[in-house]
Amino acid sequence: MRYSDKDYIAVGFDDDRIHITPVILMNGEGGLKKILQGICGKENMVIYHVNFTDKTCIDVGRVRLPQDIPAVDMIIRFNPEEDGGTVTICNTDQVWNYRVKEEAKPFGMEPKGIVDKDKVRELEQKKQTNIIWPDELAAELAHDIYGQDEAIKKISELISANLRRKQPEVEVIVLFGPTGVGKTEVGKALPRALEKLSGQTYGFHQIALNEFIGEHSVNRFFGSPPSYVGYKDPTVFEPVRSHPYQVYLMDEIEKATDRIYTGLMECFSSSVVHLADNSPDIDLSHVIFIITSNIPVDMKAYEEASAFRKKEICRNTLAKACGHPEIAGKITNCLAFRELSTDALTDIVSKFIVEELQNYEIKLEHIDEQLMVQLKKQHSNYGARGVKDAVREAITAAMVYDRNIDRYCGKKVVLSGNIEDICITIVPEDENAG
Helix, strand or coil: CCCCCCEEEEEEECCCCCCCEEEEECCCCCCCEEEEEEECCCCEEEEEEEECCCCEEEEEEEEECCCCCCCEEEEEEEECCCCEEEEEECCCCCEEEEECCCCCEECCCCCCCCCCHHHHHHHHHHHHCCCCCHHHHHHHHCCCCCCCHHHHHHHHHHHHHHHCCCCCCCEEEEEECCCCCCHHHHHHHHHHHHHHHHCCCCEEEEEEHHHCCCHHHHHHHHCCCCCCCCCCCCCCCCHHHHCCCEEEEEECHHHCCHHHHHHHHHHHHHCEECCCCCCCCEECCCEEEEEEECCCCCHHHHHHCCHHHHHHHHHHHHHHHHCCHHHHCCCCCEEECCCCCHHHHHHHHHHHHHHHHHCCCCEEEEECHHHHHHHHHHHHHHCHHHHHHHHHHHHHHHHCCCCCHHHHCCCEEEEEEECCEEEEEECCHHHHHC
16 A cells, blocks of 8 residues: 555544544654654543544554553554554553554544434534523522622623634733622632523633642642653643533632742633643643632722723732732733622522522521621621521531431521521421411
8 A cells, every 4th residue: 555645644532533632654754653742531532543634534553541641651653564553652561553544534524324414414503503691600609799780791792702803813812800799709709600591511610829839839830841740640731631511710819829820821812731741731721710819909999990001900909019020911811899888788698598508408588687687797707608607516516416308308497596596496387388
């Protein structure tokens, strides 16, 4: 069998025929050996013979990757005279053989009768028209975030616009504002809202940047160089390889180290993570980053500013805090969350209490107004955690020694008393029935 400059040995992983990578030019002009390093999270590798003139692709071999090795290195060889080659798994005794076949089939061609192509086209067209409109996304987010209508509207516009791009880019939005105003809740609510509106599943990862200070912990972002601790270990971005659609919530950017700042800004500029361990780059073009900051913003100036000037106020605030104006300047989407109104804060505290009671299948009927005032103060001092802890402690005190705890299940209750001694009272049966 003779090979042209259009014949390649190519590889793909886990039966993904869309993302196939040519590795060896089969006529030998580019060498007949290829080394692949740092293959993580894959169960199998498929060897293909690809001809770009005929647009054909055929499966010529399959390699089962070891699952007890965090990052697999391998050597792929091809011998034109034998019409075949080998795959050697480094640091093991595994050598796999493959042989090139005469027949080939066009890319994407399926045997007749296996799939209803009309139905496939119908589903694809339906998915293409499933556009995320900013007002619909804002409405979904508003179920979980209170008192931030302007910020939610802007976030929804930014995300909706980027999702319509023919060439998507990594989306980065930095949210400023005091603790407890809903910044983190936006990141948590976003994957669920996007999935509901688009049908596309989004992964979610929350990262506290103040925990990444030591050299080894910083390497968890961008990989460890050879001979360093953690070399070839998966980074925080590894899930993107297997599922490109992810939301990363990164809290308190002002507490990040200079190396984190620099590395993240490079990722945001190129939509790619370049890893220090020389493993393949990670494409971030479908990833959304929600980054929070508790740095105070001059809200009087912010409220009076134009849309462009508002971004400048936020970027200048970040630049002063991190000490790197050139880095902060690479972030284009910045906005501030305002202090919550008294009614919005009442709604938030009520939401936290309802959610906590739902863990015990208890329904909230009413909260004593004096107790609500105390819980709102607890929220102002300690955020959502302060409210949840107070309610959880009350539930624990009321029920932990109650041998008839089932009597609360499915019932409506009233919360009264004070924050030091919250009283949980079951609504009488006739009112529960109503």
